[in-house]
Amino acid sequence: MKFGKRLKQHVQETLPGWRDMYLNYKDLKKLVRLISSSLEYGKSEAEFVYLLNNEIEKFNVFFMEQEEDFIIRHKELQQRIKRVNESEQSSEGEYEEEMAKIRKDMVDFHGEMVLLVNYSNINYTGMAKILKKYDKQTGGLLRLPFIQKVLEQPFFTTELISKLIKECETTMDVLFPTVVVTEEMNDAMIMMAGEGIFRNTVAALVTMKEMRKGSSTQSHFSLPALNLPDSEIIRAFQLKSPIPII
Amino acid sequence: MGRELMPQNFTALPSVPSTNGAVGHIFSSSSSGMSSDLHFSSVPSQSSGVLQSTTSIPYMKENNNSAWSTDSLPDFLDFPQDTPIQPSNLEHSNTAICTIPSEDLGKQNDWQDWADQLITEDDAMTPDWNEILIDTNLADPEPKMTYHVGGSSTNSMQIQPPIPASSGEACIPLTPTPSSCGNSGSHSKPRMRWTPELHEAFVEAVNKLGGSERATPKGVLKQMKVEGLTIYHVKSHLQKYRTARYRPEPSSEGPSERKTSVEDFSSLELKTGLEITEALRLQMEVQKRLHEQLEIQRNLQLRIEEQGRYLQMMFEKQCKSGINNLKPSSSTIDSTNETPNSPGKTQLASLQVDPTEDPNQPTDADSQPSKCAKVNE
Numbered sequence: 001m002k003f004g005k006r007l008k009q010h011v012q013e014t015l016p017g018w019r020d021m022y023l024n025y026k027d028l029k030k031l032v033r034l035i036s037s038s039l040e041y042g043k044s045e046a047e048f049v050y051l052l053n054n055e056i057e058k059f060n061v062f063f064m065e066q067e068e069d070f071i072i073r074h075k076e077l078q079q080r081i082k083r084v085n086e087s088e089q090s091s092e093g094e095y096e097e098e099m100a101k102i103r104k105d106m107v108d109f110h111g112e113m114v115l116l117v118n119y120s121n122i123n124y125t126g127m128a129k130i131l132k133k134y135d136k137q138t139g140g141l142l143r144l145p146f147i148q149k150v151l152e153q154p155f156f157t158t159e160l161i162s163k164l165i166k167e168c169e170t171t172m173d174v175l176f177p178t179v180v181v182t183e184e185m186n187d188a189m190i191m192m193a194g195e196g197i198f199r200n201t202v203a204a205l206v207t208m209k210e211m212r213k214g215s216s217t218q219s220h221f222s223l224p225a226l227n228l229p230d231s232e233i234i235r236a237f238q239l240k241s242p243i244p245i246i
Numbered sequence: 247m248g249r250e251l252m253p254q255n256f257t258a259l260p261s262v263p264s265t266n267g268a269v270g271h272i273f274s275s276s277s278s279g280m281s282s283d284l285h286f287s288s289v290p291s292q293s294s295g296v297l298q299s300t301t302s303i304p305y306m307k308e309n310n311n312s313a314w315s316t317d318s319l320p321d322f323l324d325f326p327q328d329t330p331i332q333p334s335n336l337e338h339s340n341t342a343i344c345t346i347p348s349e350d351l352g353k354q355n356d357w358q359d360w361a362d363q364l365i366t367e368d369d370a371m372t373p374d375w376n377e378i379l380i381d382t383n384l385a386d387p388e389p390k391m392t393y394h395v396g397g398s399s400t401n402s403m404q405i406q407p408p409i410p411a412s413s414g415e416a417c418i419p420l421t422p423t424p425s426s427c428g429n430s431g432s433h434s435k436p437r438m439r440w441t442p443e444l445h446e447a448f449v450e451a452v453n454k455l456g457g458s459e460r461a462t463p464k465g466v467l468k469q470m471k472v473e474g475l476t477i478y479h480v481k482s483h484l485q486k487y488r489t490a491r492y493r494p495e496p497s498s499e500g501p502s503e504r505k506t507s508v509e510d511f512s513s514l515e516l517k518t519g520l521e522i523t524e525a526l527r528l529q530m531e532v533q534k535r536l537h538e539q540l541e542i543q544r545n546l547q548l549r550i551e552e553q554g555r556y557l558q559m560m561f562e563k564q565c566k567s568g569i570n571n572l573k574p575s576s577s578t579i580d581s582t583n584e585t586p587n588s589p590g591k592t593q594l595a596s597l598q599v600d601p602t603e604d605p606n607q608p609t610d611a612d613s614q615p616s617k618c619a620k621v622n623e
Contacts, residue, residue, distance in 0.1 A: 060437060068440045068483065072490045075445060100522075107526045107533075114537045121540050124547065144558055147551055154439060158544070164442075165537055172530060176523070198529045205536050208543070223546050 003129055003211060004029065010122065010207050015112075015200060018119065021062040023055055023126040029133065036137035045140060052127070052146070059123050059155035066116050067161060070109075074164050077106055081175070103176055110168040111197035117158050117165070118204045124156050125211065438479045447472065448483060458488050 004025050011022050028051065035044040084090075084098045127150055131143040150156060212225050451469035455461035463481040470480070 064437055064439055069486060069490070071440055071442055071445050072483075072487055075442070075449065076490050100519075103523075103526060107530050110530065111533045114533045114540070117537060117540045121543060124544075128547070144551075144554060148555070151548065151551060154437070156544075160441065162537070162541060169530075169534060176527075198532065201529070201533050201536050205532065205539070208536075208539060223543060223550075 006207055006211050007126060013203050021058065023123045025126045025130060028130045032134050032137055056153055060153055063120060063155035070113055070164060073109055077109060106168060106172060108197050110165060111201050113161050113165050115200055115204065117161055120155050120158050458491055
């Protein structure tokens with residue numbers, strides 16, 4: 001039940017609009033158990049496949065909606081930057097203020113896109129797991145061919161989003177060169193950064209790490225454990241996040 | 247959708263001598279469980295006249311007193327001597343795209359209207375068909391051909407190579423629904439997947455028409471001239487675009503969380519401007535890290551499945567060849583029980599050379615793959 005628990009936790013913590021869009025892992029697991037004890041094998045498999053297809057459709061619809069939004073917002077951010085750089089009337093202060101806003105928006109935008117990729121990945125993982133369970137408990141051969149189909153689905157082909165993410169990073173590097181961090185800044189940062197999209201990102205990283213810890217069914221089909229060098233900082237964020245901002 | 251209609255209307259087909267073997271080919275493919283959207287695309291031009299007449303069958307009955315199923319159908323099948331679509335194209339119209347001859351592109355605007363009309367089953371269309379049916383030679387298939395080419399391209403398009411005379415960007419990737427035949431009916435419209443290039447074209451069109459407030463979906467659609475784009479797509483995209491412009495960066499966090507952060511920042515702003523910057527920088531770093539890990543994970547997952555496929559294929563071939571070679575030599579039986587390394591290198595070489603065989607086909611003895619698969623897992 002480890003993945004199921006992790007998934008549930010993740011769904012609870014995720015962005016509000018996204019909560020209904022994840023895989024119904026628990027229900028599907030129950031169904032698999034039901035099927036393994038039922039005698040009507042052929043019909044059950046069709047039903048199971050039908051449900052899985054519905055889930056896939058759900059992912060695809062949501063994913064493509066988000067992707068469309070991201071494409072629009074990406075272009076809009078670029079336009080904003082262009083406008084700010086081209087308007088010669090505004091003062092230094094106004095320019096700085098606008099750029100600060102753009103920066104904040106861009107970072108959040110970047111974060112949201114990454115969370116969408118995370119969404120895609122979690123659902124894929126869930127699918128792979130449930131298919132594996134199905135094959136194991138019913139002796140079926142559904143997993144391999146079905147997962148091939150899943151690999152080609154829009155929700156899993158995240159290349160475009162990754163490209164947008166990288167473009168964002170490049171833009172950020174150009175516009176906002178980095179500054180050296182002091183010790184005092186660290187504490188302030190930890191306090192301020194504990195909410196919203198950032199919190200979700202941190203949570204997602206931790207979840208990912210937990211999900212990939214060795215399991216009882218580790219095989220050559222499983223992913224290796226995740227090694228995050230910054231895990232201390234991430235732990236620190238996790239602890240601080242319930243603390244409200246002053 | 248039309249899937250239920252298919253068997254009824256085509257029952258006469260097998261008895262009709264078809265001028266093109268592709269008709270039979272299409273018929274079998276439609277029963278192999280393709281989604282309702284894809285099946286639409288697989289209808290070749292030659293029988294498209296028949297498909298179109300599904301709603302006009304009552305007219306046929308009225309006009310032809312004799313048994314229509316055997317008499318008038320051959321007429322339909324005979325006519326397309328001058329059709330722009332060549333029979334050879336029909337062969338790969340199952341999952342691939344119907345290659346659209348350039349002459350049809352000029353009629354894009356027309357078929358858009360016809361597509362809309364078909365969707366709404368406009369009765370105004372049928373008088374035309376009535377006329378055509380009376381004319382037994384069906385001398386003017388052109389409009390119908392174009393319509394169906396358009397119709398099929400709307401429903402079946404995936405990523406297409408750029409077609410001359412359309413806009414410079416690649417055409418829209420329309421994704422067919424993932425469901426098999428079990429889900430017919432619930433997915434009537436294929437999903438549209440936007441790309442940055444397409445959005446650029448959209449923005450250009452909008453700007454030419456005077457901005458997002460003044461531009462209309464129909465105007466933008468006409469301006470964009472992109473194959474397969476419908477007014478519904480443009481309409482919803484325009485709505486999103488307008489929202490994005492007049493409410494920059496609406497995050498999906500909800501208003502309350504946003505307010506907190508803005509208020510906090512403004513009160514701390516003077517002293518901690520640098521801290522804010524650094525907080526953002528750190529946020530960015532963590533996000534980058536997550537993305538990196540996600541990409542790695544995805545690549546791993548892809549490779550795992552690829553390996554799984556390969557292993558499965560190898561095992562199946564081994565099992566098959568093991569059973570096939572039972573009689574000639576007993577040594578091969580031993581080799582199938584050992585690890586994959588043991589079968590002669592020639593066998594491995596032949597496996598690699600032979601990519602055509604689908605490892606997932608259940609045509610051969612089912613017990614073999616299952617045993618092999620179990621060993622695999």
